[in-house]
Amino acid sequence: MPPYMLRPVAPEGDRLKPGRDGKTVFEAQCGYCHLVGGMGTNLLTKQQMMAGNPPAKGLLSNRDDLTADYVKAVVRMGKGAMPQQTKVDLTDAELDAVAAYLGKAG
């Protein structure tokens, strides 16, 4: 079964407190679309390949050019086919953790 079909359980504890587990939150809350075979991964793989990058860069967790601020902006504002996410989808504390996890470019 591809991993996006069985996402991890979201981390226990207060969703509003800082210090959430960014990887697990990402996989649980963004995994609908951004794990292997998801809608976001499919579209981003196509875009990355058109830009001359390897298809593996379609997975956000393989990207090294994302900044934390960019991740936050896309999550809250949406981009292309991706709708904006509310604070119930992802709290600010969870978004901070996800942005730190994905934002390898700082």
Place this chain on the structure above:
Amino acid sequence: MKLHLPPRVSPKQFQSAMTAFAGVVGKEWLMDTDADRDAYADTYAPGSTEEWPASAAVAPASVDEVRAIVRLANEHKVPLWPVARGKNLGYGTAAPRMEGTVVMDLGRMNKVLELDHKLAYCVVEPGVGFFDLYDQIQREKAPLWLSVPGNAWGSVLGNALEHGIGYTSYGLHARNLCGIEAVLPDGDLVRTGMGAMAGNPAFHLFPMSYGPTWDLAFSQSNLGIVTRAGVWLQPAPETSLEIVWDIPKVEDIGWVIDTITPLKISGLIDQNVFIPSWLGKMVLKGQRKDFWDKPSAIPDWRVDELLKEHKLGYWQVALRLYGEEPVVKARAEVVKAAMKRNLDAAPQEHWWRQGDPIGQYETTMGVPSAVPLQMSDWIGGRGAHMGFSPVVPATGKHVLDQMALSRKIIADFDVDFYASFTIGGRFANNVNMLMYDRDNADEVAKMRKLFDALIVQTAKAGYAEYRTHLGWMDPVMETFDFNNHALRRFDEKVKSALDPNGIIAPGKQGVWPAAYADKRGSAYKGGN
């Protein structure tokens, strides 16, 4: 988005309502900044999101919090727009019908309360998404399958309550609801069916109440806020067989419907049979400009070329049977023989047996996916879609008549024709998908006019929509005209009696409480 107050609510009154709501849920779960309002806007809005502006959102975590907010909303005269997960994409997302309504986001109420392996049902809160329930079933290794809509990002209850459809034997999702708990407009709490007796174990098993049965009165409705419900699930079958026919020509849909419907009505086919046109496959292969680089509708000659190039029929029937292998085999022979009377080409057959892996895009096996949202990329830019979705009797004649009508209207507007029919029994749901770039103002304006024309002309032909976007809830309700709109008059009599302040979802589906009757037919036009 700037603040739009609810009608007749002063800034001071609104602020005190927000303070009161925050007192119930905590200030973090009361969201009333400009950015918060944007987050609850219609992500596919055909035009400005400020036509359907929420003033704020509030996210309760329990039934008690829902009840407390409803009582406070009455006190402060601030209306609420309940959403389950707020992913009603193509129909308004989480945005409210009336300006200034506060979105009540039930996404935090996301517990799977029961998952009964033997009697094949679950009890869920509104925030449980199809993916969440699917994961829970896998974790428990429950021998159960879901029925999922094309885009399964949303809520199980929200989709069923909005009359969503899926493509398995349990595809008429509202019919799977059994036993509802709802908060009424005065803050009271009711349970339907056997659940009206405290502790009754048949709450989610027997589909009727003692006396009037209200379950579906809470669907596409503003009579209450559903806080939990039972949902019947399909027992995982021993085997399943998918039989796939490519249907060559557009007009073939007539005999396809006349072949499949009797088998569906007799029970030989138990699945909701989804018949998409070729464009449903093409949108996953690339962007429109890769296949037709002009803004005008793709002409028929180019469609013919594309079908040949990509080895597609105009339609595809991917029918699925479920059950014990000898039974499935016998059923398949009947179906194949019936189809062969009009189509010589042998279908493809794909068997699945218990223990085999299930592909990640197997919607007809209840696997949730958001991949159909890739459709948004077809047009490019900030791609969006709306579905024009009339219901027609499931006969070849009705389907061909309806298709000819909508196809001509859509062609007159020089827009691509992308239709599907889903045979749900004695009826078919016809969805005409209209795709557009939200940032192309001319295209958006054209789509709005096209949508108006589709509603009016389809109603003249005697057919109506089963579901629609916020902007057309009033016009579609207007088409239900028997005895001087008797259904709407009844709906509104009940609504106004139960909800004198019009607190819950005013205008939902064109049903207006007396308190906001003057808002009928209006959509906010930027302050003019």
